[in-house]
Amino acid sequence: MRCAPTAGAALVLCAATAGLLSAQGRPAPPEPPRFASWDEVNVLAHGLLQLGHGLREHVERTRGQLDELERRLGACGGRAACAEPGDAAASSARPPQTVPEAAPDALQSLQTQIRAQNSRIEQLFQKVSQQQRHLEKQQLRIQKLQSQVGLLAPVPLKHGVAKPARKKRLPKMDQLGGPAHNISLLHRLPRDCQELFENGERQSGLFQIQPQGSPPFLVNCKMTSDGGWTVIQRRQDGSVDFNQSWEAYKNGFGDPRGEFWLGLEKIHRILGDQGGKLAVQLQDWEGNTESLQFPVHLGGEDTAYSLQLPAPLASELGATSIDHSLPFATWDQDHDLLGNKNCAKSLSGGWWFGTCGHSNLNGQYFHTIPRQRPQRKKGIFWKTWRGRYYPLQATTMLIQPRVAAAS
Structure with missing residues (x-):
């Protein structure tokens, strides 16, 4: 057998x-501890x-x-x-x-x-x-x-810093804040980009600032011959969805190195009670550009972050003739000046809409111009430049507080 x-x-x-x-x-013999x-x-x-x-x-x-x-x-x-x-x-x-x-x-x-x-x-x-x-x-x-x-680097990001291999979409700008301080100031952070400029900074980039009454947060500073400007909005490739809620527009979203919205509360803190200047840079699909600059004042959340403008521009953007102000509106917070229509739902994104048809730099991003007019009006537009039904290719918005610019 x-x-x-x-x-x-x-x-x-x-x-x-x-x-x-x-x-x-079987247990291995003990070895000196080390970090693997x-x-x-x-x-x-x-x-x-x-x-x-x-x-x-x-x-x-x-x-x-x-x-x-x-x-x-x-x-x-x-x-x-x-x-x-x-x-x-x-x-x-x-x-x-x-x-x-x-x-x-x-x-x-x-x-x-x-x-x-x-x-x-x-x-x-x-x-x-x-x-x-x-x-x-x-x-x-x-x-x-x-x-x-x-x-959180205390100096502006140089070209030597490695960029991420793919785009990262940050839900809230608050995630970029932190306790880091700029090297140029020993005791406190600068209030805004203009103060950085006044302290000798001439390189544009990302910096930590701390306006009065606000926690520190990260901003993108653009240094020019006119001083330091804080970039509050950028549209360039449609990588970030701007059809966001009131809370998102209040706190901010996106990546300050690409497309982003800084946040209404941060903008309000930077401009302060004295207001300042707002610069708007527009670009169409033919490579043409337009730059606008005007004085503004931005109220707090109790005013729906109403934007007060000079009379001619206020009328141009659909503001009331009483106080020349435009409240900010989103799809879930209808503060526009039309009683029978929600501009943010009818169009797209959050904006100082007025009567829906004058401007919307936070609209839907189109890589090609749609054929249908109802679709085109949902895009990014500035009526007095290229018309309501021409969706723009790129926009940038910058602010500079009046007090800081007075020096």
Whole structure:
């Protein structure tokens, strides 16, 4: 009979598996603590995963061999049918032998051990997989924190700073704020970009500022011969959705290195009670540009961030003739001057709408000019320049407070 030697080989294979598992469970000798790099941790995690796969495959092969042995033992049935096919002649010459009674019990014991080992390997594999997922999440958090730390640099971002491989859309501008201070000021942050200019800064870029009564936040400063201007809005490629709620327009959204809206509350804090100047830069799809500049005053949230303009411009943009002001409106906060229509819902985005048809620099971005006029009026437009039904290609809005500019 040839069954017993095969069962013995399976037992040796099973014992090897048990030895490998016990080696995995043996504690390693203590080593001096050190900080492992991400690459080292990643290699270790992948190595454990490969080990788990190998152990599981090994157990599956062993279990298959045991199942085959059990089938053959069942086929023996106490007869000499256990002989190999090539030994038919030899078995007829030998007296019949019976299967040892202990063989099925030993086989069942081996199967029980294999099942237990398979369960342990499966648990190990699951733990390693969970640890790998945890490490990947930690790496994403580290990358996010590193990106935010880079944005908190106290000096303007130079060309040497690596740009992200893909665009990141920040839900709120508040995420860019932080406790970092500019090197140029020892005791406090500048109130605005104009104060930075007055302190000798001539390089445009991202800076931390802190207007009076406000926490610090990050702004994009543009330094010109007229002083320092704070960029409050930019449209250039449609990468950010400007059809946002009142809360989003209040706090700000987007990326100040690309498309963004600084936030009504921040704009109000920068301009202060004295107001200042608003500059608007427009560009059409033929490469033509237009620049406008006029004095403004922006109220607080209790006034729906109403924008007060000089009389001629106020009339041009649809403001009332009483106080020459335009309240800000969004789809969920209807403050426009039309009682029977919600301009933000009818058009798109949030804006100082007035009567819907004069301007909207926060409208829907179109990469090509739509054919249908109802669709075109949802776009970015400034009626007195290219008309209500011409969606502009790019816009930039900048402010400079009056008090800071007086020097």
